[in-house]
Amino acid sequence: MHSWKSFTANRLQREHGRVGAVWQQxxxxxxxxxxxxxxxxxxxxxxxxxxxxxxxxxYQWVKPVWE
Incomplete structure (x- = not known):
């Protein structure tokens, strides 16, 4: 689980210019x-x-429910 969270968080942050936690501890x-x-x-x-x-x-992955 740690490897998956680390990989996806780094990729999301790099590709979208975001900083901060992606996953809960x-x-x-x-x-x-x-x-x-x-x-x-x-x-x-x-x-x-x-x-x-x-x-x-x-949000490109899903149609937001807040629309």
Whole structure:
């Protein structure tokens, strides 16, 4: 996990001129129990770019849920 986080963080920062943490310090496994919980997790992930960079108007990997 450390290698993946290091690689992706460095690449994202280099390619997009960003500084600062990309990943949280810790991670944990969680079993998603039903569709409602799955949708809750997806919503959380989709909103992460806006929380980190509130000035974003577009996000090339997904259609933002804040539009």
């Amino acid at each position: 810790e991670s944990f496994d969680r079993i998603v129990r039903d569709e409602a919980e799955w949708l809750e997790k997806i919503q959380y992930i989709m909103n992460n770019p806006l929380k980190r960079w509130p000035e974003l108007k577009t």
